[in-house]
Amino acid sequence: MTPPERVAAALAALSLPAEVRTFPQSTATAEEAAAAVGCAPGQIIKTLFFLADGRPTMVLMAGDRQVDTAALAEILGVSRKRLKMGTPEEVRQHTGYEVGGVAPVGWPTKPDVVIDDSLRRFATAWAAAGAPNAVFAAGVEALAAAIGGQWAAIAKERA
Template identity: 50%
Template structure:
């Protein structure tokens, strides 16, 4: 079945929406930036841009996402991209023993721990909102 939103995925899995790790790709002055955020949060792009020393973070186009991840919006996995992507991770995901991330397709997710996800992605832990 389809799990296009964090709420739908959480309902299907039977976990809190906050334990869903959304993979959001932003255009950071021409470079891709992956933000792994809790399904319970909206990303404060102005705050993250300031943290990164950028004038702004733009939501990536579907073409930009596919070029840099090899995957389509709605199912972007935190790994498996053609080249490494700088990654930030929402610190509140650490509150969950198990988190769920997209597996490269809109209909698939996989369970992982916060520590494993940080190790796998080399993510920098931040407050996203």
């Protein structure tokens, strides 16, 4: 099963009605994905992988924001020094996806999930679907509920 097929299967298992769409061009960055689907960069969900004192942690962030790592560390109950962004190898090992295509569903094991409040600006947003040219649209609240996410204010505006 390809990573996008795994995402489609995970979406179906979570009862999230979403279609995986692939494009001839890259959708690996928020700007590229927004251009491909015709939306604002904020409507792109960045799925980021962190290790919080060794615990796999998924962060969903709007494409026009950056993670405030001090705020994230506080939410997770770890010191800032014990929070680190995963390396490409760690991302692949824990998520099963390559950087640029990390989906918020279909992970081999359940991580901690933190979702930034800024995504609540949108009823629907787009997320990576397992490949650097594949995305799916989902209702933001429905996706958050399906993956057991904790909402928190962990964003800073991009410079």
